[in-house]
Amino acid sequence: MREIEAVWMRGGTSKCWVFRDADLRLPELSVDEVLLRAFGSPDHRQVDGVGGGTSTTSKAVILAPSERPGADVDYTFAQVGIDEAKVDWGSNCGNCSAVVAAYAVREGWVRATDGETVVRVHNTNTGQLILQLLATPGGVLDEEGSTAIPGVPFLGAPVRMGFVDPVGRTTGALLPSGSTAETIEVDGTAARVTLVDAGAPVVAVLASSVGLRGDEPPARIDADRDLLDRLDRIRREGAVRMGLAPTPAEAERAVPKLALVSADPDGEADVRLRMLSMGQVHPAAPITGSVALTFAARTPGTVVHDLLADGADAPASLRLATPAGTVATFFEVRDGAPVVGVVRTYRRLASGVVHLPQLSSPDTAA
Amino acid sequence: MREIEAVWMRGGTSKCWVFRDADLRLPELSVDEVLLRAFGSPDHRQVDGVGGGTSTTSKAVILAPSERPGADVDYTFAQVGIDEAKVDWGSNCGNCSAVVAAYAVREGWVRATDGETVVRVHNTNTGQLILQLLATPGGVLDEEGSTAIPGVPFLGAPVRMGFVDPVGRTTGALLPSGSTAETIEVDGTAARVTLVDAGAPVVAVLASSVGLRGDEPPARIDADRDLLDRLDRIRREGAVRMGLAPTPAEAERAVPKLALVSADPDGEADVRLRMLSMGQVHPAAPITGSVALTFAARTPGTVVHDLLADGADAPASLRLATPAGTVATFFEVRDGAPVVGVVRTYRRLASGVVHLPQLSSPDTAA
Known part of the structure; x- marks a missing residue:
């Protein structure tokens, strides 16, 4: 042996x-x-x-x-x-x-x-x-x-x-559609989104614009087929606008991820997050997705930045309220390059x- | 650390x-x-x-x-x-x-x-x-x-x-009711059983006497509430006859175990077995229960012995066809004491x- x-x-x-x-x-x-x-x-x-x-x-x-x-x-x-x-x-x-x-x-x-x-x-x-x-x-x-x-x-x-x-490694740009925020219409729902590529490409969706509070339990979202279907169509349209797929039907299942964001009224976190990966709500937050949201939070005009409390421009840390608890990212510059991540x-x-x-x-x- | x-x-x-x-x-x-x-x-x-x-x-x-x-x-x-x-x-x-x-x-x-x-x-x-x-x-x-x-x-x-x-360690006797086989009636079903104590107390039930073939998939038995209830009542009556409980209601959930036995028409095993433990069919066979059945197989007149092919009196090994595959026990005498078990x-x-x-x-x- x-x-x-x-x-x-x-x-x-x-x-x-x-x-x-x-x-x-x-x-x-x-x-x-x-x-x-x-x-x-x-x-x-x-x-x-x-x-x-x-x-x-x-x-x-x-x-x-x-x-x-x-x-x-x-x-x-x-x-x-x-x-x-x-x-x-x-x-x-x-x-x-x-x-x-x-x-x-x-x-x-x-x-x-x-x-x-x-x-x-x-x-x-x-x-x-x-x-x-x-x-x-x-x-x-x-x-x-x-x-x-x-x-x-x-x-x-x-x-x-x-x-x-990590900026633009998949699409070549932090904001591959050229906009800080935009609207994607699906079935009469006008979703307010930011399309961001850092760590991984992410479609950040303002939860309230799709009729959600943003702190729903994962099981509730996972059980709502109509909602999941609508969110996936938003995600696929986002993929096209980011240049990741020629048509919504051709978008990959795993890329981009979709993040539902909302303000945290308790103030314990900066942003509440429900991230969907492969059609399911993630129990916490994938590290790559957290990196993307940190860049979005530092960019005025994005749906993430708009949720931050006043005076929180370009934060050096972003606290995300996930189903499993609060995840904090950090942002710093080393040798001229941004370094963004989390503590594990x-x-x-x-x-x-x-x-x-x-x-x-x-x-x-x- | x-x-x-x-x-x-x-x-x-x-x-x-x-x-x-x-x-x-x-x-x-x-x-x-x-x-x-x-x-x-x-x-x-x-x-x-x-x-x-x-x-x-x-x-x-x-x-x-x-x-x-x-x-x-x-x-x-x-x-x-x-x-x-x-x-x-x-x-x-x-x-x-x-x-x-x-x-x-x-x-x-x-x-x-x-x-x-x-x-x-x-x-x-x-x-x-x-x-x-x-x-x-x-x-x-x-x-x-x-x-x-x-x-x-x-x-x-x-x-x-x-x-x-291992004989009689719980009740004091291999056949604590004094019979090699007997009938337990529940809801008009006349179950033919042997009550045996070796390794652990076991109620061995002839599968055909309770309307089963004996090779049913575990999931099918587990899903049949009426059957499980009837088997548990047989088991509890067996507990009383073995002196393990004063009334059926007072019998423990885990003791005795219940074993459904039937002949193996393929001849690959000596006996087919579905053993119930804690109200569920065991995926294979608990070792202690296999020991009890080995003693029963060596005792003429028991429901297990009756299933054996001719000429298989007092076998030195018992092959049990379980849901997971065939388990073979062995029986030998060392220093005057029976030693019974399995290969793992x-x-x-x-x-x-x-x-x-x-x-x-x-x-x-x-």
């Missing part, structure tokens, strides 16, 4: 198995084969492996020191199939990203400096550079649980994660080795 | 974290507190710990060399609460039991002998002695995946687990340390 060194870490609201890239290069086996067998896939329970049988617990993080100028760590994310013997390398996971900097400092790939340590993470799935900032008082990594995030009932160690210069927490759960048995096809068992 | 040595193992169809008893004795913390925090409880996802958010993946096995005469290992099973901050020490888990012998041999607590090694496991939750037999050719533990069991799609290393002298498989998934953070109440986060 082969042994592969690994650390099991919580990153945000996900659980991620972290490997050194070199440790996964075994003779006569592809990385896909190694991950699938170690995780116990295919099997809906992953009972014979380290996967947890759900999408947020069947994730691998593969790391190596980077030889790329301007980056410290190369970070590859793998979504390991559960029922299917398939590894998806097509996207990054914002939550698993949160474990990278601390792992790199512990490995000695990045030297901790007194106060705060910056780790420059190159995500190979997307080509995005992510700056990660850790508290390192006296040059020592502080992993004491001190910070709460929505969806995790225990305190964790904080990491600030910023997307570097992480924790090491277990470390040691994962045991890899001789590969036997599941068909030969059962 | 404290580190506790641990091995994550699959035992049968469960995933179990295995600890040395001494390693869980930390100053100023109870074992319950240590397990709950390490597993990430209370939290329905156990996202900040090593628990898997389901009952079959929130289990701990605690082991120590035994000082008890006739036992090699003391084995304590803990069912770690998920939503609740509660550890249940009240019962054993047959599946997790499967990891004990191999762990003890690897630790050097038991010396492997050429051919087969016997490990005598004392389960502290129930007081039951379990004999475990491992293949150790040349005195070396063979952990190669060679054996399939229902519910696990990969091959695993086999362990034969036998309950030592196990595998080490990961090993190293579990990280235990400073305990902070979940109420202070979130």
